[in-house]
Amino acid sequence: MAIRRGRGVAAINYPTGMNLGGDPTQALVHSTPTGNFMVTLSSVDLGQGMKQIMAQICAETIGVPTDRVVVDTADTDTGPHCMGTFASRGTHRAGNAVIQAAKEARQVMLEVAAEELEVNASDLETDGQGNILVKGAPQKSISIFDVALSAHFKRGRSISGRGMFLIPRSYPEKETGAMKPSTCYAHACTVAEVEVDDETGEVTVLTVKNVFEIGRALNPKMVEQQLVGGSWMGISHALYETTEPYYPNRDHGGTDFNQYLMPGPGDLAETEIIVLERPSGDGPYGAKGPGEMCANPQIPAVANAVFDAVGVRIDTLPITPERILRALKAQAN
Amino acid sequence: MELRKSYFADVRKDDLHEIGQARPRSDSPGHVTGKTTFFADRNFPGMLHLKMVRSPHHHARIRSIDTSEAEKHPGVVKVLTAKDVPHNVYTILILIQIGPEDETVLADGKVRWKGEAVVAVLAETERAAQEAAAKVKVDYEVLPAVFDMEEALKPGAPIVNEYHGQNYYLYDSGECRKVRFGDVEAGFAEADHVLEQSYQSSPIEHAPTETTGCVVAPEGNDRFTCYTNTQAMFFTLDNTSIILQMPGSKLHFVGGTVGGGFGGKVDVIVEPIAILGAKLTGRPVCFIYSREEEMQISSPRAAEKVVIKDGVMKDGRIVARKVTGYTDAGAYSRHSPYGAQKGAGHYPGPYTIPNVWIDTYCVYTNRTPSSAMRGFGVTIGDFALEVQMDKLARLIAMDPLEFRFINAYRDGDMKAHRQPTEGAALIECMQEAARAANWPVAEKYMAMSSYKKGA
Numbered sequence: 001m002a003i004r005r006g007r008g009v010a011a012i013n014y015p016t017g018m019n020l021g022g023d024p025t026q027a028l029v030h031s032t033p034t035g036n037f038m039v040t041l042s043s044v045d046l047g048q049g050m051k052q053i054m055a056q057i058c059a060e061t062i063g064v065p066t067d068r069v070v071v072d073t074a075d076t077d078t079g080p081h082c083m084g085t086f087a088s089r090g091t092h093r094a095g096n097a098v099i100q101a102a103k104e105a106r107q108v109m110l111e112v113a114a115e116e117l118e119v120n121a122s123d124l125e126t127d128g129q130g131n132i133l134v135k136g137a138p139q140k141s142i143s144i145f146d147v148a149l150s151a152h153f154k155r156g157r158s159i160s161g162r163g164m165f166l167i168p169r170s171y172p173e174k175e176t177g178a179m180k181p182s183t184c185y186a187h188a189c190t191v192a193e194v195e196v197d198d199e200t201g202e203v204t205v206l207t208v209k210n211v212f213e214i215g216r217a218l219n220p221k222m223v224e225q226q227l228v229g230g231s232w233m234g235i236s237h238a239l240y241e242t243t244e245p246y247y248p249n250r251d252h253g254g255t256d257f258n259q260y261l262m263p264g265p266g267d268l269a270e271t272e273i274i275v276l277e278r279p280s281g282d283g284p285y286g287a288k289g290p291g292e293m294c295a296n297p298q299i300p301a302v303a304n305a306v307f308d309a310v311g312v313r314i315d316t317l318p319i320t321p322e323r324i325l326r327a328l329k330a331q332a333n
Numbered sequence: 334m335e336l337r338k339s340y341f342a343d344v345r346k347d348d349l350h351e352i353g354q355a356r357p358r359s360d361s362p363g364h365v366t367g368k369t370t371f372f373a374d375r376n377f378p379g380m381l382h383l384k385m386v387r388s389p390h391h392h393a394r395i396r397s398i399d400t401s402e403a404e405k406h407p408g409v410v411k412v413l414t415a416k417d418v419p420h421n422v423y424t425i426l427i428l429i430q431i432g433p434e435d436e437t438v439l440a441d442g443k444v445r446w447k448g449e450a451v452v453a454v455l456a457e458t459e460r461a462a463q464e465a466a467a468k469v470k471v472d473y474e475v476l477p478a479v480f481d482m483e484e485a486l487k488p489g490a491p492i493v494n495e496y497h498g499q500n501y502y503l504y505d506s507g508e509c510r511k512v513r514f515g516d517v518e519a520g521f522a523e524a525d526h527v528l529e530q531s532y533q534s535s536p537i538e539h540a541p542t543e544t545t546g547c548v549v550a551p552e553g554n555d556r557f558t559c560y561t562n563t564q565a566m567f568f569t570l571d572n573t574s575i576i577l578q579m580p581g582s583k584l585h586f587v588g589g590t591v592g593g594g595f596g597g598k599v600d601v602i603v604e605p606i607a608i609l610g611a612k613l614t615g616r617p618v619c620f621i622y623s624r625e626e627e628m629q630i631s632s633p634r635a636a637e638k639v640v641i642k643d644g645v646m647k648d649g650r651i652v653a654r655k656v657t658g659y660t661d662a663g664a665y666s667r668h669s670p671y672g673a674q675k676g677a678g679h680y681p682g683p684y685t686i687p688n689v690w691i692d693t694y695c696v697y698t699n700r701t702p703s704s705a706m707r708g709f710g711v712t713i714g715d716f717a718l719e720v721q722m723d724k725l726a727r728l729i730a731m732d733p734l735e736f737r738f739i740n741a742y743r744d745g746d747m748k749a750h751r752q753p754t755e756g757a758a759l760i761e762c763m764q765e766a767a768r769a770a771n772w773p774v775a776e777k778y779m780a781m782s783s784y785k786k787g788a
Contacts, residue, residue, distance in 0.1 A: 044588055177510065177511050189766035209766060220354075244700075299715070317533070
């Protein structure tokens with residue numbers, strides 16, 4: 001009886017969005033009288049930080065600092081339609097809608113600035129700090145604060161824009177299954193290292209090294225929180241969780257966190273996250289949807305590492321000590 | 334976390350101001366100081382609490398329901414049964430024309446899973462609602478139930494859901510969603526080795542910090558405001574409008590701050606019955622799942638069975654792959670027909686294989702309806718595919734990572750569902766993983782690229 005070590009690898013891809021029904025999301029953007037910007041949506045922030053990302057996308061597109069953007073979302077009296085937050089679609093779909101709306105608003109903003117500065121709108125650029133400058137002659141400038149005041153009180157313009165994302169619905173061809181099920185794909189490869197106690201069947205995940213390709217890390221800290229959380233969830237899925245431990249038997253289902261097993265802080269592996277960026281052609285600033293895929297590669301990587309350690313295949317999830325011990329016993333016979 | 338900027342630097346401009354900046358989240362201070370308002374923080378004078386009477390049987394006919402004792406219980410204001418729900422039989426995806434309607438808001442004549450909602454009790458306090466719920470008498474005639482997907486698909490199995498008429502979802506393509514590419518049997522005939530293996534998963538729980546629920550307030554203008562933690566505002570509003578036969582303009586949904594979803598809050602379950610309760614009593618109503626309900630009543634990730642048969646050459650090329658996937662939907666469709674179809678679009682994984690055959694089934698059994706969860710239609714498939722890849726590599730005595738390089742998809746490769754590959758990056762992820770893990774890989778694989786000349 002011994003503690004045995006093994007490692008395993010898995011590589012995956014993951015589709016962005018749900019192309020069933022065209023996957024629509026709409027957005028509205030408008031400026032306040034003093035040049036702050038409101039993004040209005042009906043998308044839902046599940047805790048992943050959608051509001052922050054939409055603010056950064058709007059700010060980048062209009063050319064203002066992020067703290068001048070406020071996101072008002074998930075009120076059906078004010079926000080335009082969003083299909084929902086699922087299918088790794090939030091950042092991609094809503095982000096594209098916000099870019100389109102923000103571009104339209106930016107154009108009006110530049111037109112008002114052009115009238116104030118008596119130049120052509122096409123000769124103007126933003127400095128990202130809240131000012132609009134004449135290209136090549138930055139001394140000639142106007143603040144966005146003053147542009148918004150002018151639009152509201154002097155020139156009667158609405159600095160606003162409408163945006164939407166929609167792709168044609170794909171109906172799978174009946175006989176061949178030809179279809180366009182999604183837009184861009186995110187990628188991952190994970191190497192997991194485990195120790196398996198062949199006396200108790202207990203698995204300890206020592207290290208998990210994850211490489212994720214996500215198009216573009218729009219906010220690296222938020223990307224990190226999602227990818228680390230996903231990696232932990234993957235380990236939990238591989239080794240711990242089920243509402244029906246003896247599926248298809250309905251008995252013994254957990255009803256609280258004492259009975260429904262999940263890893264505690266001491267059970268979490270040393271986790272390494274490396275991010276690659278191959279911008280997608282159809283994503284907002286190249287972003288893909290990594291929200292779901294980041295929890296997938298750990299599961300087979302851990303399963304393969306368990307085999308590498310003790311030489312038994314557990315092809316049923318979760319990979320519990322009981323299943324490992326039964327497999328070891330069967331192997332010994 | 335590290336950003337490896339050396340990969341794909343030729344196709345990326347790093348010239349942005351706000352994008353790519355690790356700005357602090359604007360909502361974090363509220364979350365960590367307890368100031369963020371969640372739906373359950375809404376409290377209204379005179380608010381009623383809703384509790385469900387649930388089926389103790391996996392499959393049973395309802396002979397009769399007697400709510401008289403419950404109605405007399407102190408604090409009880411209203412007791413609702415199927416006849417109170419204007420459009421009681423519904424299905425969520427009917428909004429995008431995916432039918433048939435196959436699920437009841439409150440059971441009518443039959444229950445098809447243990448835990449199914451039968452009677453809703455509205456009372457002044459949570460305790461009164463709970464106590465009264467225990468006084469509802471339901472006379473059941475227990476029916477044979479089926480729990481195993483293979484049993485359910487056999488002729489003569491008890492029919493789980495009469496709205497389907499058979500224990501699988503009927504696609505326009507027949508009993509399963511199909512993908513056919515190349516000639517899979519010719520591929521097996523040509524292969525040096527053929528390996529067929531079966532993989533299985535059990536249902537898992539989303540385990541959000543905040544359980545599913547909503548608080549409904551009737552407004553003075555004949556409208557209803559519903560504070561909810563749904564993941565999809567208009568999906569929920571529009572389905573509620575159908576179920577309650579109430580114009581959507583009467584409904585106002587407020588949400589967007591959610592304590593974790595993971596796909597568990599895309600079903601439309603708590604809002605319609607809570608709004609109905611508010612309408613019939615004229616009082617605010619709160620309906621929040623207990624942790625037990627969250628774990629055993631709300632949809633889990635489906636159990637899946639995946640059978641993979643591969644033909645592989647000694648040189649490492651996979652020449653044929655046949656996948657048969659089974660998704661255990663439980664008693665009702667919810668989003669499962671879509672999940673099974675998503676699987677069909679995902680197989681054979683990120684590999685270029687000339688001959689592919691895929692069948693994915695959505696199967697009905699007498700268990701808690703499953704539905705969307707993070708990785709819907711894909712997660713269990715990836716487990717099966719990537720364990721299978723490991724087995725194949727060992728079968729031909731090849732390094733598992735090098736074996737994947739040989740088969741990895743690259744730009745321009747045609748996928749089984751007949752879309753050309755774009756924006757591939759699997760090879761680069763594997764190269765970086767090999768470096769990070771000190772996993773020895775031959776130089777020729779480390780020199781590969783997802784780009785193809787002319788692609």
